[in-house]
Amino acid sequence: MSPHPPVFSAIRQELYDWRLWTGRGIVLAFAAVAGLTVVAFTWMTDHAMAYFFTFEKNVWWGPLLWTPTSTAAIVWLTRRYAPGAAGSGIPQVMAALTPEVPKTSRNLFVSLRLTVAKMLLASWGLLAGLSLGREGPSVQIAAGVMNHARRWLPSRSQVSENGLLVAGGAAGIAAAFNTPLGGVMFAIEELSRKPEQRSNGLVVAAIVLGGLMAVSIYGNATYFGVIRIQHLSTALLLPGLLVAVCSGVAGGLFARLMVVSLAGRSVDWFSRLRQKAPIRFAAACGLAVAILGVVSHGDIYGSGYGYSRAMLEGNGESSPLYVLLKFVATWITAWSGVPGGLFAPALAIGGALGNDIAHLTAYANAPTLIALGMAGFLAAVTQAPLTAFIIVMEMVDGHALVLSLMASALVASGVSRLISAPLYTALAELQLQRLPATPPDTKKEPRRAPSS
Known part of the structure; x- marks a missing residue:
């Protein structure tokens, strides 16, 4: 019989495995950075909308020229330099989580480059007065930041790349809406559709921490304020x-x-x-x-x-x-x-x-x-x-x-x-469908030496 009960062995492993704690620290640090990035994106979009509405109020016909010109320019820049930034951002994160996607192709859907492009182009879209939201883009923006954490994780850190993407995407929702619980549920219901992608405790902690970054900046205020509910009947x-x-x-x-x-x-x-x-x-x-x-x-x-x-x-x-x-x-x-x-x-x-x-x-x-x-x-x-x-x-x-x-x-x-x-x-x-085509099998039978 072992002199040390299993509980003490588990505690020793937790305390002495530096890779485990280093990985956790890196994940939580990047979760905080992801939340702050979404806060910065929120600031950009709020000011973009404010500038547009000031312009529209003073020149009611101005959007008839400004909006189509901006839309064409945004689409041209997106197609030319950042095709992965088009659209909502949630489908890109879901695609990156698909097991069939090779790791070398994930940068087509999430990356720091796409994070920066998404922030600038989506803000311009609101500056143009287009009918769009910042919450879907926040998912891709935060996932791009969290995905970058994999380069800093030590070997055998027990943190999967899928876990980083799930944590980043859900932290984006939590920070954008100032709703940490909503971010956790979004990870479980929308991003974690396969058993191997289910959230563990560290991922949930990263989601909540990312959401709390918005709370620390904007306070614990609700997105639409408080509604008065009368007696339900x-x-x-x-x-x-x-x-x-x-x-x-x-x-x-x-x-x-x-x-x-x-x-x-x-x-x-x-x-x-x-x-x-x-x-x-x-x-x-x-x-x-x-x-x-x-x-x-x-x-x-x-x-x-x-x-x-x-x-x-x-x-x-x-x-x-x-x-x-x-x-x-x-x-x-x-x-x-x-x-x-x-x-x-x-x-x-x-x-x-x-x-x-x-x-x-x-x-x-x-x-x-x-x-x-x-x-x-x-x-x-x-x-x-x-x-x-x-x-x-x-x-x-x-x-x-x-x-x-x-x-x-x-x-x-x-x-x-x-x-x-x-x-x-x-x-x-x-x-x-944006994945590069798989090259056909080009293997050939080894050439036989000519018979003498």
Whole structure:
């Protein structure tokens, strides 16, 4: 019988294995850097949107020239120098986590170079007034920072590259929304789809630490403030169910439209133009967004954060056409090929849908249906219901709505699955098409010496 119980052996191994503790320290240090990088990106995008809205307010027709010109320039730069930065960023991280992707090809999807490009180009997109969000790009940005940590890890550190990518991507969501729990759930539900990619304690710690970087800078404030929830009753049942079903249908149609458009397999004139003349197509998309912005009096520009917050606070008048116009503007923006995410616009669309149903059904507490619409539409687009309801719960401090938010997200996600395949999974498969073609087997039979 061993004189040392197993517990003491485990403690000795933990304390004396310097590689283990060095690896942990490096992972946590890079998690903090990833969180601070997302904080810097948040600062850039906030100022970009502020400059655009100041410009649009003073020169209402200015976006008709500035937005299409900027969109064409962004797409040209993206295609020329950083093709891996196009789109949301979440599909790129999911593609990098695919076991079939060789390690030498992961820099096509995540790298420090793509991190810098994503920050600059997505900020320019918001400066141009395009309908996009910064949360999806934050996933790729933080994953690129965390992926760089592998160069500094000692051998046998027991930290996998997949773990670094999962931690970075989820820390990006946590820091962007100031929702650490949402980041953890995003890692489990969206990024860790295979058992070998499941998060361990170190990965979860890295996610939370990355999210806490935003808290340390901006304080423990919720993204949309605090909504006042009145006493819930059965009066919420019918309007809440209507919001969930409508969000599921609208989100499913949006996801299907995105997959079909970005796949580029359609035979319509627009898809052919996008393939043959992507820069001209991008300029046309930018002009379409600018026209929608003029029609909506500037409401559809940007991420939709200001509009959503005003709805929740009961300030200002909401347009009955906002859902349709924001839906189309967000789709056109993504179709143009610029770097940008869908989370914030999806929250704005879902919130406006809930607000419209509150007016239609004369439900007294509109913020409740707005929150349910946010969770429902986001869950329908991403088909990640647990992530959606936790993110919305943390963003509006809606702990009194936990069960209602969960039910709305689950119903909407279920309806969406009847209409569309999971959006990010389908887009990740499109990303895998960028992998270099596998060279054919060129092995030949050894040449035999000629017989004498």
